[in-house]
């Protein structure tokens with residue numbers, strides 16, 4: 001590992017002021033330190049933001065504000081989150097292990113990097129790690145990678161489970177940085193790879209996430225489900241955060257669907273949502289909605305299995321949520 005300077009920020013203002021070229025913020029370090037060991041990340045200076053006083057979960061009117069340094073374990077165990085946003089608590093609990101969740105922060109989870117094997121191997125080309133060097137995953141090992149929204153430059157997936165639930169909940173990410181304070185909506189924090197796969201998000205250098213704000217929970221029943229290769233300690237092959245609100249007359253009054261493991265972003269399935277709202281809450285309608293969404297899929301030979309997997313997961317989850 002390359003030598004680096006370490007500083008612990010005493011305030012958000014100090015963290016932003018101390019951010020210069022070669023600097024990275026350090027949350028729990030469960031992703032960044034791994035990448036430093038692998039030589040993928042080589043910061044000259046780490047500004048530790050994990051002990052900033054941003055570790056509370058508080059109601060704010062009919063909304064809830066979650067501080068950026070709240071540990072994943074504390075988020076999933078919080079009574080307010082468990083009662084009002086059970087889908088979010090469940091998504092967090094499907095990620096990593098108890099030990100990792102005890103250390104990992106909310107902001108760090110959202111900004112963790114892809115687990116594409118070539119990205120993590122500095123002996124291989126990778127457009128995300130070294131722009132312009134190529135994407136060996138397209139002709140190589142892409143079995144776990146994207147089927148939606150990918151580009152000729154990158155087919156990586158975003159690994160966070162929490163981000164999928166936050167995208168379905170229309171969460172807002174509070175950011176402070178050299179350009180001042182702003183709010184970034186989810187979905188919208190993460191970006192599709194296009195020609196610049198090195199940029200995972202819309203954040204600029206020095207931008208510090210301070211909180212995630214949750215709007216009032218949408219009406220209806222909600223669920224997070226994750227399909228993975230083994231029962232625990234594995235990233236999603238495909239996951240879903242879904243909310244379904246069915247009226248007394250049996251028609252869909254509201255619907256939110258976000259998918260994980262299928263794209264460079266937590267993928268909000270807007271076509272499926274639009275296909276469902278106002279129509280019947282039946283298995284046939286769920287299937288048609290899933291197919292409308294997945295018409296856009298551009299799978300590669302070894303991840304084509306994700307298309308029927310995502311379709312079946314959407315249908316099964318909506319059937320479980322339907323009254």
Ligand SMILES: Cc1cc2nc3c(=O)[nH]c(=O)nc-3n(C[C@H](O)[C@H](O)[C@H](O)COP(=O)(O)OP(=O)(O)OC[C@H]3O[C@@H](n4cnc5c(N)ncnc54)[C@H](O)[C@@H]3O)c2cc1C
Pocket residue numbers: 024025026027028029030031032033049068094095096097100103104105106107108109110111112113159160161162207208209210233234235236
């Ligand atoms: C074995 C293993 C399995 C895992 N499985 C899963 C899984 O199934 N699902 C899942 O969702 N996750 C999984 N994870 C990922 C884990 O949840 C992340 O490593 C963790 O959430 C990252 O949080 P952190 O606070 O440690 O971030 P760090 O590693 O400290 O930082 C990650 C990134 O965020 C930046 N950062 C941190 N805080 C801020 C801030 N406040 N503002 C701006 N930038 C910031 C850092 O600069 C860095 O780029 C797994 C991890 C491991 C090690």
Ligand code: SF4
Pocket residue numbers: 114116117118119125126127128129134135136137138145153154155156197
């Ligand atoms: S898919 Fe993206 S992260 Fe993986 S090798 Fe290609 S460019 Fe790199």
